[in-house]
Amino acid sequence: SDTEDLLIKDFANVAHIKVKAxxxxxxxxxxxxxxxxxxxxxxxxxxxxxxxxKAQREGEDGTIAHAVFMSTLTDExxxxxxxxEAWSSxxxxxxxxxxxxxxxxxxxxxxxxxxxxxxxxxVCVEAEEVISEGARHIRNISTLGKSVSLGQSSASGTSEQGxxxxxxxxxxxxxxxxxxxxxx
Numbered sequence: 001s002d003t004e005d006l007l008i009k010d011f012a013n014v015a016h017i018k019v020k021a022x023x024x025x026x027x028x029x030x031x032x033x034x035x036x037x038x039x040x041x042x043x044x045x046x047x048x049x050x051x052x053x054k055a056q057r058e059g060e061d062g063t064i065a066h067a068v069f070m071s072t073l074t075d076e077x078x079x080x081x082x083x084x085e086a087w088s089s090x091x092x093x094x095x096x097x098x099x100x101x102x103x104x105x106x107x108x109x110x111x112x113x114x115x116x117x118x119x120x121x122x123v124c125v126e127a128e129e130v131i132s133e134g135a136r137h138i139r140n141i142s143t144l145g146k147s148v149s150l151g152q153s154s155a156s157g158t159s160e161q162g163x164x165x166x167x168x169x170x171x172x173x174x175x176x177x178x179x180x181x182x183x184x
Contacts, residue, residue: 018103019100030091031094041081051069092132092136099115
């Protein structure tokens, strides 16, 4: 989420999403809630993304390479890819439902303590993009690893630390598009 990588750097009209990290169990629960994973569609979709990335690495248009690959698939295989993409979209919705705390401008009431994804779909024209991007960020922060204590040893020389001396690496703001907008 480096703001230098953004194509549009005008943050005046962007929505900010407040998210939390999910535990591995919560991420697995999101996948289970989306139903069984379409195995063959998963493999075919992975191949198509590999073709796209390879073309981009070689300076070619990845979108065209992806389209050409997809056109070589049978109708049944294309349907399997479509099923995988639909499943993946459902997983994104579940990840956002579990990990979203708020979306600026869409202060929807929580449903059973979780973010109202269906409500967002009803009131936000770009909800699918917000869901996909939000879920990606939730996954990213969920896999950062365990926090590490940065505090100093106590005065007595033991390895115990006082609560007021302990600061976690994960405390505070991360310099990303959302926090850059606030500080500029």
